[in-house]
Amino acid sequence: MTTQTQVPNYVTAPFFGLEDKWVETAEGEITHYHDIGEGTPILFLHGSGTGVTAAANWWLNLPEISEQARCIAIDSIGYGQSVVAEGTQYGIKEWVRHAVRVLDALGIEKTWIVGNSLGGWLAFQFAIDYPERLLGIISMGTGGAKLTGALAGHSKPDLSEAGIRRTLELFVVDKSLVTDELVALRYQAALNDTASDRLADVVAARDRDRTELPLDFDVLSRLDIPVLLVHGVQDVVIPVSRTWELLNIIPTADAHIFSQCGHWSQVERAEEFNTIIKQYLAARGVTR
Secondary structure, eight states, X not given: OOOSSOOOOOOOOGGGOXXXXXXXXETTEEEEEEEXXXXXXXXXXXXXOTTOOHHHHHXXXXXXXXXXXXXXXXXXXXXXXXXXXXXXXXXXXXXXXXXHHHHHHXXXXXXXXXEETHHHHHHHHHHHHOGGGEEEEEEESOSOOOOOTHHHHHTSOOOSHHHHHHHHHHHOSOGGGSOHHHHHHHHHHHHSTTTGGGHHHHHHHHHHHHHHSOOXXXXXXXXXXXXXXXXXXXXXXXXXXXXXXHHTTOTTEEEEEESSOOSOHHXXXXXXXXXXXXXXXXXXXXXX
16 A cells, blocks of 8 residues: 555554554545455444444454455544545545445455444445445444434533443443443543544534435335344334334345344344354355
8 A cells, every 4th residue: 555644553452352454545545444354245334432443343243254254344434543534524425435435445346234323324325325336234223313312312422431431331231241441442542633533523424414314215115135134122222113114114124133132232242143144144145
């Protein structure tokens, strides 16, 4: 990679066990990502909680799923360690375009997408805007729902360790998963030089597009790719009714609902989640 933009001197915390990679995706834009495994590509798109990174969303999933496919997890622009160009705008379509730039930079023509929350919302917008680039979607707690209840609080992040702990505890039924170390790592990520000054812009863009750019259900009703919707019954951030809504719109959609599970199914039920995803992919020809 040759670029005029300097790659940050950054190493993902050993807690997550993931190697850092960087790729220039536009002039002045360098995307931070993790790339594990070989074979059919799967693009992992994270959610939008405070201090979120690809590593902090997928550290329990990438090693196992990469036994079956090539797993690429990116820090979307405005999040994590990805370097954004001056004048970068944020929003659902911009995040999708960034995902496409990553694929182009890595020479990937078609991919699966696994998305969590905001990442699931992006996956379906990707299907609307770039259907020819998509092999299938797996989405957990799909974002884009209207601001109600806990989701309204999620739109006003508290940039403190206590605030991040409260946010993460919204994501799970088993609060013991929200360890001091995980909270500290998320707090450090939220305060890093490239994240702290743009948090308000990113949150505002996300919440603006809930009303200005809702998913086009007419287009989704004609999807002909595999779709798996995953949700926790006790998800207080995105209600499980969101999956039911999509399940009744998308003709190819299947669903898996976890009991005693919140918004973070890939963490709270990681072992079962990984097994379900691998079996679903294998049944559709994704094997090493």
